[in-house]
Amino acid sequence: MSINRREFLKIAGISTVLGIGGITAGAGLRKNAVEASSVMRRPDALTGKRWAIVVNLSKLKDEETIKRIAEACHREHNVPHIDYKNHEIKWLWPEKFEHAFPEQEDEYLAEEIKHSYVPLLCNHCDNPPCVRVCPTQATFKRADGIVMMDMHRCIGCRFCMAACPYGARSFNYKDPRKLDPKVEKNPEFPLRMKGVVEKCTLCYERLANGLEPACVKESNGGLIFGDLDDPHSEVRKVLEEHYSIRRKPELGTKPSVYYILG
Amino acid sequence: MYDGWKIIIGIIIFLGLIAFPFYYDMGKATVTPDPKIDTPEIMKLPESERKCIEPKDYMKREHMQMLDDWRDWVVRDGSTIFIASDGKQYTMSLQNTCMKCHSNKKEFCDECHNYTAVSPYCWDCHIEPKESES
Numbered sequence: 001m002s003i004n005r006r007e008f009l010k011i012a013g014i015s016t017v018l019g020i021g022g023i024t025a026g027a028g029l030r031k032n033a034v035e036a037s038s039v040m041r042r043p044d045a046l047t048g049k050r051w052a053i054v055v056n057l058s059k060l061k062d063e064e065t066i067k068r069i070a071e072a073c074h075r076e077h078n079v080p081h082i083d084y085k086n087h088e089i090k091w092l093w094p095e096k097f098e099h100a101f102p103e104q105e106d107e108y109l110a111e112e113i114k115h116s117y118v119p120l121l122c123n124h125c126d127n128p129p130c131v132r133v134c135p136t137q138a139t140f141k142r143a144d145g146i147v148m149m150d151m152h153r154c155i156g157c158r159f160c161m162a163a164c165p166y167g168a169r170s171f172n173y174k175d176p177r178k179l180d181p182k183v184e185k186n187p188e189f190p191l192r193m194k195g196v197v198e199k200c201t202l203c204y205e206r207l208a209n210g211l212e213p214a215c216v217k218e219s220n221g222g223l224i225f226g227d228l229d230d231p232h233s234e235v236r237k238v239l240e241e242h243y244s245i246r247r248k249p250e251l252g253t254k255p256s257v258y259y260i261l262g
Numbered sequence: 263m264y265d266g267w268k269i270i271i272g273i274i275i276f277l278g279l280i281a282f283p284f285y286y287d288m289g290k291a292t293v294t295p296d297p298k299i300d301t302p303e304i305m306k307l308p309e310s311e312r313k314c315i316e317p318k319d320y321m322k323r324e325h326m327q328m329l330d331d332w333r334d335w336v337v338r339d340g341s342t343i344f345i346a347s348d349g350k351q352y353t354m355s356l357q358n359t360c361m362k363c364h365s366n367k368k369e370f371c372d373e374c375h376n377y378t379a380v381s382p383y384c385w386d387c388h389i390e391p392k393e394s395e396s
Contacts, residue, residue: 037316037344037345037346037347038345039335039339039341039343039344039345039354040341040343040345041340041341041342041343042342042343045340045342078389140338142338142340143340144340148337148338150337150338151387152333152337177386185389187357187389187391188357188358189357190357190387190388190389191387191388191389192387193383193386193387204340208336208340208342209342
C-alpha cells in the first residue's frame with residue numbers, strides 16, 4: 001500500500017488533534033476527583049495587609065531579656081542551638097545598638113544607649129531583596145506582608161542570604177535533626193533539613209490560629225504587633241506618638257520592624 | 263555462520279544476565295503490603311466515625327496529590343482548613359492531623375512506600391509520631 005503526501009498529512013493532523021484532545025480530557029477528569037472539597041481560613045485567624053512589629057527599646061535593652069524572647073521563639077520553631085558562630089541559626093537575636101544601627105553614628109551618643117542591646121529579626125520588608133533573587137520562589141511575600149519561606153522549595157543556593165542587608169537568614173550546614181537530640185522538640189512544628197535557608201516567618205502558623213507571634217507574647221509589651229495598613233491599629237498609634245527608627249531604610253527595602261527609643 | 267559457537271555462548275551469557283533478577287527472586291514469597299489502621303487513636307473512635315477524611319479508595323490513590331495541595335494551600339496561601347467532600351472540616355497538617363490518627367508511621371506509611379520503593383522526603387523535616395518499639 002502506498003500513501004501519498006496528502007493522505008499522510010491528513011492522518012498526521014488527525015492523530016495530533018486526537019492526542020492533544022485526549023491529554024486535555026484526561027487532565028480534566030483528574031481534576032474533578034476533588035471537586036467537592038474546598039479550603040478556607042480559620043474564622044478567628046488574624047488577617048492584615050501589612051504586619052509589622054514595633055520594638056520599644058525602653059522596655060527591651062538588656063541582653064538577658066532579649067535572649068529569653070529568642071529562646072521562646074527558637075523553642076516554638078525547633079531552631080537548633082549551635083555554639084559555632086559560622087553555623088549558628090537565629091530567627092531573633094540580641095545585638096549591640098551601635099552594631100544594629102551603624103549609620104546612627106554619633107560621637108556623643110549616650111553611653112546607656114550605645115551599649116544597650118536591641119532585638120533583631122527579619123524585617124519583613126515591603127520591598128524584600130531576598131524575594132527578588134530567589135530562583136525558585138521558595139521565599140515570597142504573602143498578601144499580609146509576611147516574607148515567607150517555603151522549605152519544600154528551597155534549594156539552598158543562599159542568594160537570599162547574600163541579598164538580605166540585615167543578616168536575618170541562616171543556613172543549615174548540618175542536619176538540625178541530629179543536633180541537640182536531648183532537647184524536646186515542639187511536635188506541632190516541623191524541623192528543617194540540611195541545606196535549606198531559614199528565618200523568622202512572623203509566626204504565620206500562630207496567626208492562622210488567631211494567636212500573636214511567640215516573641216510578642218513573651219516580651220510583656222516590649223514588642224508590639226499589628227497591621228500598618230490599619231490606621232486604628234496599635235502599631236500605628238504607637239508610631240504616631242513616638243519618634244521611630246528602622247534599620248537601613250536608605251536601601252529602599254521598607255522594613256516593617258520599627259524601633260522606638262522610649 | 264562464522265564463529266557460531268562464540269555467538270551462541272555470548273547470547274546465552276547475555277540472556278542469563280538479563281534474566282538474573284527474575285530467577286534471583288523466583289520462589290521467594292512476595293509479601294503484599296498491608297498498612298495497619300488499627301492504632302489506639304483510631305480504635306478509640308466510635309465505629310461510625312472510623313473513616314479517613316475522604317473515601318479510602320480515593321486516599322489510597324490520591325493522598326500524595328492531596329498532601330501536595332495541602333502544603334501549597336497552607337504555606338503559600340495561608341488557608342488552614344480543609345472542607346472534605348462530606349462537609350466536615352479538618353486542619354490541613356501532616357503532623358497535627360494525619361499523624362494524630364495514623365500514629366503508626368512504620369506500619370502505615372513505610373509499609374507501602376518500602377514495597378513500591380519510593381522514599382518521600384516528608385520526614386526529613388516533619389516530626390513523626392513517637393512509636394513504641396515492638
